[in-house]
Amino acid sequence: MFSKSCEYALRATIFIAQQSHIGNKVNLTTISEAIDSPQAFTAKILQQLTKNNIVNAIKGPHGGFFIETEAMKTLNLSAVVEVLDGDSIYTGCGLGLKQCNDKKPCPLHFKFVAIREELKNMLQNTTLLMLVNDMELDIFHLKT
Amino acid sequence: MFSKSCEYALRATIFIAQQSHIGNKVNLTTISEAIDSPQAFTAKILQQLTKNNIVNAIKGPHGGFFIETEAMKTLNLSAVVEVLDGDSIYTGCGLGLKQCNDKKPCPLHFKFVAIREELKNMLQNTTLLMLVNDMELDIFHLKT
DNA sequence: ACTATAAAGGACAATAATATCTTTTATTAT
């Protein structure tokens, strides 16, 4: 469904949001351990998330990554996915045709678009704050 | 969503089904032109489809690929996807956790599984014969 | 038997995705 990069990005973002919500900034080592991802690769992904204003980064001692609580209210999963995987998941043809639209549809088009839209809505309607609140229940995990 | 291999496989299978339905066997060149796919690569994919009894192949003059009409009634898109991409699309965690189940869910699990199941049902409930019938309307395309 | 056709199979090549390593820049505390 999503690329590895995107999966790590989602896990990292959710973890950072969770920690930020309880007032913690987290560094690379902490993040990659918490989400069980390759550290150096995760660093690259965090750079992209920072450049695209999904997360904030502060260098130096007591620095690290964080997300402001206000931002969590509006930031959704779709924003993260778009940074890493672009919008192909929303616009791409299920059968790989170069163009996907109602004018020249592939045989799967209408069935596929219906599901694609549901995925899109789910990702757009799920904010980081919602997930952070969910995770207070302690039944959700970010690794293994 | 699907790998390139799987996309080509789906397009090829639908094209072969369509042609078989009107009594034609089709060869590699015809297929790769009809679905606009790299010919040699498509050959490899057709081998897999043949080995897994999705399509039939006959060597030699007047040979080619075909699917029997009886088989089209039961063969669904899910069978094709599973040959090329395995079942990861049905069983894999949206956030890339090694295990996806209700016992140790990721924060996206329940929302994700709902959509995954819809995709699964769509692919399982769509038979090749249904698509072939749809394509008689002449509004659906397999390339560009 | 010979030739043409067409799929099957094996080896190889190019590209993209994933992952690592090293150096640089910024910040804090001593």
Added chain:
DNA sequence: ATAATAAAAGATATTATTGTCCTTTATAGT
């Protein structure tokens, strides 16, 4: 100023996916 911490940036390595090329096997028609 110096040392320590931590992210940013750049270069490189590994692996998987995608794609091509060449040879072999099977079949049909002459």
